[in-house]
Amino acid sequence: MRDEERNGRTPEGRRPDDEKNNGVVTAFGRQLKLMRTRAGLERPEFGKLVGYAPQSIASFEQGRRIPPPRFIEQADEVLNAGGVLVALKEEVGRAQYPAFFRDMAKLEAEAVSLHVYAALAVPGLLQTEAYARAVFTTRRPLLDGDTVEQRIAARLARQKIFSRKPMPTLSFVIEESVLRRPVGGRATWRDQLEQLLSHGRLRNVELQVMPNERAEHCGLAGPFTLVETGDGRRMSYVEIQQTSRLYTDRPAVRESEEQYGILRAQALTPSESLAFVEGLLGET
Structure with a gap:
């Protein structure tokens, strides 16, 4: 509040x-x-x-x-x-979103399914307010105070997707290194892990962890999100360093879908992943 x-x-x-x-x-x-x-x-x-x-x-x-x-x-x-x-x-x-994310925010709000591969930070849809604040306040160049508050409010507003009806299908593959990084300090980190457990137990959400020890890893090109809308459109969204690209042509999207399928096979299963997060909580 x-x-x-x-x-x-x-x-x-x-x-x-x-x-x-x-x-x-x-x-x-x-x-x-x-x-x-x-x-x-x-x-x-x-x-x-x-x-x-x-x-x-x-x-x-x-x-x-x-x-x-x-x-x-x-x-x-x-x-x-x-x-x-x-x-x-x-x-x-x-207007509350950064220019590079505005179109994606609209698609996200209309999506019937979202599949997210996260390699750098906990996905925005899963972030607590404190974690999001730490992300925005440590960004360089520095954001002014009004912009930080604006970005936090916008990020939390996106999380209405979890209570939307009909429920969308959501899945996340998150790197182990992301979960081990205590962004915002240990208290914020612990709260974030607890929120991941809470969301990962929702019926329409599957959360998977990609272990650091995996020798085979097909996601080294970076994070991305797959989006499917109610009218059957399928897209791949790639964001890095304040820029983004939305792929709509079928060959490019198919490549991302294939990549995500292999990532899910290489990661821990959803039940193993929840147990892994519980183990991390035990270490805090």
């Missing part, structure tokens, strides 16, 4: 972190201001109706902060916008 929530104050939203995102958020802010002034409401009066401080309203209208979905829905209702503001909610919401 964020400090604003603990203190009974509504969070003001998050700062967009690139020009394209800023354009989307700025356009929303201009539309919001136009509708507010047409309704004859000053910021303090409007803020009381939607539960936000005048300073927050100003930040939204000026495109300096990303308004949360709840605010957009409330503003649309209070201003009798007829769904005009709500229609922008998805695009505004995508």
